[in-house]
Amino acid sequence: MATPMAASTFAAKLRAESLTVVEVGDWETHNRNHMGPWGPVHGVMIHHTVTKGTASTVELCRKGHSALPGPLCHGVITKDGKVHLVGYGRANHAGLGDPDVLRAVIDEKPLPGDNEATVDGNRHFYGFECENLGDGKDPWPDAQLEAIERVSAAICRHHGWDENSVIGHLEWQPGKVDPRGFTMASMRARVAGRLEGAKPTTPPPAAPKPTRPVVDLSKLVAAAKSNPSAKGTPVTYAGVRTVEAALVDAGLLAKTYSDGHFGKATVTAYAKWQRSKAGGGYSGKDADGIPGMTSLKKLGAKYGFDVVS
Incomplete structure (x- = not known):
């Protein structure tokens, strides 16, 4: 349980974890706080977008759509490992979830199966949407997986949480499948290694400078x-x-x-x-x-x- 970081602190903590952070528009004040409280926060939730293409994915997560207004998360982690900040505060990403799962996250214990949807997750979780089609076939580049690891570790490090504070949407709300293509158990193991001070994995390759004729x-x-x-x-x-x-x-x-x-x-x-x-x-x-x-x-x-x- 913790008070959410200030937006400026949030961005600074991500950058301190050697992440490339892209600040999109008015992200620091773009939120759904008028619909309910934001905090206390208990963990980090990871999603996949079921989209393709960086620009359109970021725009969708920032604005939302007719059935679900944006922001749809706090950050979008794209295939190249960049973190695009699109909102801060209450965001439409988690929805209702299982109270037993929330208790396990707070206690930093292994998660039970999710079979209820009665607790407001938008209030209690930092949310990250990850660019992926979510069909189990679309690859997860090493740069993107490492960015998820670094994002999660940065937030856990700030709040003093361990890896059990990082969950997937599929572990929170019955019927959800995201993220699909890697296991949250493997991601929590990566986060644990980073929090314990393990040497960083191979950094994402620098994007080649475009050459023009x-x-x-x-x-x-x-x-x-x-x-x-x-x-x-x-x-x-x-x-x-x-x-x-x-x-x-x-x-x-x-x-x-x-x-x-x-x-x-x-x-x-x-x-x-x-x-x-x-x-x-x-x-x-x-x-x-x-x-x-x-x-x-x-x-x-x-x-x-x-x-x-």
Whole structure:
């Protein structure tokens, strides 16, 4: 039994456990406290989301839906091991559960089977939704499992709880199956090891920095001026494919003409880009289909490449 941490303390404790924490909007004051009390808190509850995709999962857990208003948890643990804080205070995550389970959590004893749903869990548990389809087949990456371990340990460490204060939704409310794909017994063992000061498991790999193609304007212009003409040998440049792919994505060039040659179709498509508002709104000779620095940078900013001269 404990008084809930202040929101700022909550975020700080997670970061102190070497977690990557993403603070989403007004999470510190986004809650359901008008519907009932928040605290005293007794433990940590783990869920799976039955969703796929980080952005949509985080947004759903923050806002909720027509049948269940958000926040649907305090933090969303995504596949990459990041913890997205979406609310703090009373959250619609636990629902009603078994009083015998709550007593065991408070006493830090092994859990009995859950066969009742009479106690308000939204009041008494920190809740974390974990991005997973919940079908028993969707994998749980090591980074995500370690984040669940670290989150649970951070909260238990602050309140002086042991691993028996960490439970799954399926252990709280009859009929629930989450989280599916790993056992809560194995997760509690991991939390116990971390609380006892065991060396951390392999940290989640750093996300690779995204690499963006680079287009050389002078080489691109040479290719654009050369290829539409039948005279001489056309100039080839690998960056043409990058620009053509962007024009295809913009709906200005048919994919069949994305062939690495700045031919007439590509010139025509690029002229359309120059005339468009997004491309600069040029007209006349300024929209001749031969790339310029301004229009090319605008294309790159929108479709994922950088420009050098």
